[in-house]
Amino acid sequence: MARYKKILVVGSGPIKIGEAAEFDYSGSQALRALKEEGISTILINSNVATVQTTHSSADKVYLLPVTSEFIRIVIERERPEAIMIGFGGQSALNAGIDLSKDGTLAKYNVDLLGTKIIDIEKALGRSDFSKLMKAVKISVPPSASARSEDEALSAAKKIGFPLMVRVSFNLGGRGSSIVEDAEGLKGILKKAFAQSRVGEVLVEKYLEGWKEIEYEVVRDSFGNCAVVACIENLDPMGIHTGDSVAVTPSQTLDDYDYQRMRSVAIQVAEAINLIGECNVQFALDPKSSNFYVIETNPRMSRSSALASKATGYPLAYVSAKLALGYKLYELKNEISKATTACFEPSLDYITIKMPRWDINKFEGAEERIGSEMKSIGEVMAIGRSLEEAMQKAARMLDIGESGIVGGTLYHSDLSKEEAISAIKERKPYWFRYVAKALKEGATTEEISRESGISQFFVDKIKGMVELYEHFLNKEISAPDAKHLLSLGFSPLQLNLTKEISVKEIDTLAAEWPASSSYLYTAGSGIEDDIRPKGLSKLLVLGSGVFRIGVSVEFDYSSVAIAEEAKKHFDEVILLNCNPETVSTDWNKVGRLYFDEITAETVSSICDKEQASDIAIFSAGQTGNNLAKAISQRKIRIYGSDSDSIAHAEDRKKFSELLEKLGIGQPEWTDATSSTSIKRFIDEIGFPVLVRPSFILSGAAMKVANNMHELEEYLREAAIVSREHPVVISRFLKGCIEAELDCASDGKSILGVMLQHIEETGVHSGDSTIFTPANLENIIRYRMNEIALELARTLKIKGLFNIQFAIENGEPKVIELNLRASRSMPFSSKSLGINLVESAIKGINGKFEWDGFKEPEHRSIAVKSPQFSWSQLKGAYPHLSPEMKSTGESAALGRNFNDALLKSWLGVTGNKIPKKGILIYGRENRTELLRSTESLSGFTMLYTLESNPIPGCEQLTEAKAMNMLAGNEIDLVIGDGYMPDNDKKLRRLAVDLNIPLVLNGRLAERLSNAFVNSSISFDELREYW
């Protein structure tokens, strides 16, 4: 076995649809696997919010864009002996391929560990793969590859419609489509070609209604294999696996089909000389034993993260060890400890994965799912019955469903026909429509036919509908209650009292004694697998499903809290339901419950574990929303108590408090009576901001420009935050926005001040943020003072964040959140401090200083948002008070331009323009004009005739679109909301992977950075 001392691991960059926190999980595991060997690890990743970009994960962290250019520089500086590119998604893999092809790896004598590049290319090139499969006599669907429209059309003619068009070397199914005819095919080709880094698409027979099955294979360099999991998608072929509901283990395969596909999966792994892990996707005819191999991904993937959590088999960890040259059976089964990693887990439970979509946050986006992934997060539920897992999953999605049956839609007046047509249209969350259609009398055959979902699963939903209808609003006898609880019915649905047993995930279905700390709860069972000891225990709530506004940054906090709190408790228990996270790595935390984050489950777990305290501040908004319910159950809340939280979250109470303390805020009124609203509007006029309480990421937070809009938004707000007040306030237009991320002991504060480049009105999650803030001392002083006053008045202990708008030199408080913030990992890493560590100190004791303290910055840090417009067909790319970005990138620099440029380039898809910039807009026109001044001579400059910037060549939208398509414009800058003028243009830009800048103030700073910047490439610590 080659002995390495220093290895570079490549991360996946910012979170986008199709590449999310699962790569933080797999990268962190790989780093741990290397560390155990005494290998020094270097990580490159621009995603500041991750766990892996901390020095407890990697010895050296380069917060730099994941592109071959930047990786090359890190290689030059660090001279690693080897590189791992299989743990950072498609981004890392693509960068690795580039580095191998351009000779960098050879030049610096860097070994590429794991599957070889030549084999990766065989696996990912659609036509190469198809040829390879035919060579080893594995059947693939009739298909042909094409590199031009003509080739695609002639291939289509040969194969026949309908067709599935797939793209080589991509992620999230981007650019893929199902097309019915030649016109449809022509319509999608341009995007498809643009989304492939090699300009190749595969035109393939569309296997309508076939089952989609996925196997996860591990293979060592000696050819030893194990097939760790088989995942069965409930959605048929044609729905991206990322958007499919999936069950593990497979439920409808008999041993004959299961084993034949398993053997072929191993043959595929052998054909691509896999070292490590791959998934192999199959299409299986539901009416025969015929199947085809669809594709393989020779790297860690979303499904491998899911499979790891579903089975208890740490695929990334094992994969990293195999890349080092271990034999599969030389590695221990990390859960049983007694057995080896060479086995195939047996599950004595069912897991269901359900995707979470936020499509309705995107104006104009098509609300249907298909071959391009659109979901933003996912949950995994574990149960002892399929029904239990499904109902838990439905609740975990946090979309207001109390289970598979009994939600708002279920009780709506939707007809059977409407429900069935929603199923046919592939509306997200199909379980709601299936349950509704069955309730309204549809047959399971009918649903199965229309949806392509196996009747087995539809029958299960039918059973739930029947039971629900039978027991709704009735007293339930003890034996019936037992049965209903075993099927995952909750007190939110029927007259039940929750009872649980605690079960262990041991990978071996209890065949061997295991000492696992990976647990779930079941509504059935005669015994618990745990015997709680009388220890002091803290239950840390994870943030649950990722959605717009809640992402890996909250997972970072969960992990940080769990690690820090170990110093103060005998045992720390983590509860989460999100398979994409590091916090659900049972090796990372002491004890893990993979379960619902609901008041009922939380209190049941606290009972079973005899936990004394509960930490909710890393659970995003879910945690704060639970605070009240939890405190009523006599469990101690760790940190600020529920009254303080309610005071900050309740908009009305909070505004009153600010008034009492004499702290500036925008004029406001509570939206209780129409007369008070009218009086308020008469006084201050439009625009106004409508703000519901207890929400996150600006859900239903809208700017109303007239009475009509105001009424509409008030209605929406009332739905989002039913039990809590809605407040209307004056919209502070064009102000500078700033924030404080703080840790408090109730008296003193450790804080980091952040400033936004974009003005108020752009959601903070969509803003470009930098620190140290560039504000006058008197403003800074006032902000710090406000933070102290609020912390002392509300007795804040732990983490909090305040957002300010600065109007005429006066900081006005927009909101206060008593929890970990989205920017907290960024704030901490900008200075090399750990706000979580301080917060825990503050909860348990006192700081050594008095008052407000912000450490001195020795560099500039900038954080940029990552958007996923391209995946959301039809969505109009623009900025507003409601958050739309999916992830973030950050960089530290020696000066502002240095940090800004790297941070912006760290966003996937962003490139410095070389040919032409299109710049136009309605807002921030002064800044746009100044941008053109900086950029003059840098590239060609064009503007749109509808909203022109002087001094640039004016184009019609059509002409501009031609130039985008013709590669003559490689950056679009457009500020303002004007879909009538530029929606098609913005859409084309994102479909062609051309970067967009949607704000003039950002454009101005960026233009400066394009023109004059010297880039530094230092390790994180060197900036502190």
Add this chain to the structure above:
Amino acid sequence: MSQKKRFLYLEDGTVLEGFGFGSSDYKTGELVFTTAMNGYPESLTDPSYKGQILLITHPLVGNYGVPGLKSKDGIISNFESESIKAEGLVVSELTHGMKWNSSKSLDEWLKDNNIPGISGIDTRALTKKVREEGVMACIISDEEIEDAEARFKKSKNYDFSNLVGMVSPKEPVMHGSGNEVVVVVDFGVKHGILENLSDLGYRIIRVPYNYSAEEIMAFKPNGILYSNGPGNPNLLLKEAETFKRLLEYNIPTLAICLGHQIASMALGGEVRKMKFGHRAINKAVVDQMSKRSYITTHNHGYEVSKDALPEDSEIWFNSPDDDVVEGLRFKRMNLLTVQFHPEARPGTNDTRFIFNLFGGMVHGSL
């Protein structure tokens, strides 16, 4: 919600209440489990489960119904024998799924075979108990029983009953028409084994387990296969003696599972009861020569002691988990033995090559 009550009594005094399915027969047997997540038609028809009540650890059982029996030359390709051999079935949940090739539901199939099932059981808790306390006798009954303890005392000890006699044929059974003959000494052979032999083109003659060496040699076999089967190998001393006698003829021989244990005893090896048996289809074995691993099907509560190996043998396969002997090779004999099931069913196809090795021996000896 009107499911029929049914009870499961265990030798240690445990009584579990669940729901009845399948037939209403009163059954006793040794409670064993398998962690195979699918393949229940194959498992239930496996003669090795004779005398045993099978618990399946995966919570849903029955999802794809039961297919119609498919056979060629009397060899069944989708079951391991003509009928259900397990005495009863214990599951967490019975399901009623069907797929395109199902002929009936699991419930109906059990009824047709007079086999009772019980569902609604915390199978994980029960598996842990069996794992820790060892296999134990149990009763499936529709009625509550007052004198369970007495009944357990009265019932035969499964370690000492002749289960093999119940599943072995009384007369020789012929399959196929090849030129070369393989005699299968049938202790309850799985049809998966027969199918693999038949795929090699042999004429197969299954003989009763207690046939003498002379009776076996009368068929002029080109190869001999000692099959799997139920029960305690230590009861089969006479059969081990026969095995030893047969070795004198130097006929290529493959011995599987119970066959492997008989072969080992015949050659002076020790066969002992295991603390934790292997009851799964997900287990690795490692070829000690090539260092290659394979995922294989296991169903054994006894093992050949690695400290008292049969004469002239070397370990061919071991289990990397607990170092159990999973296969033996013999220096001067035409003999291969495996503890696991190369025919799988249910299980992976990773070690089908064992049959080809046997085939190679048979051809080499011609």
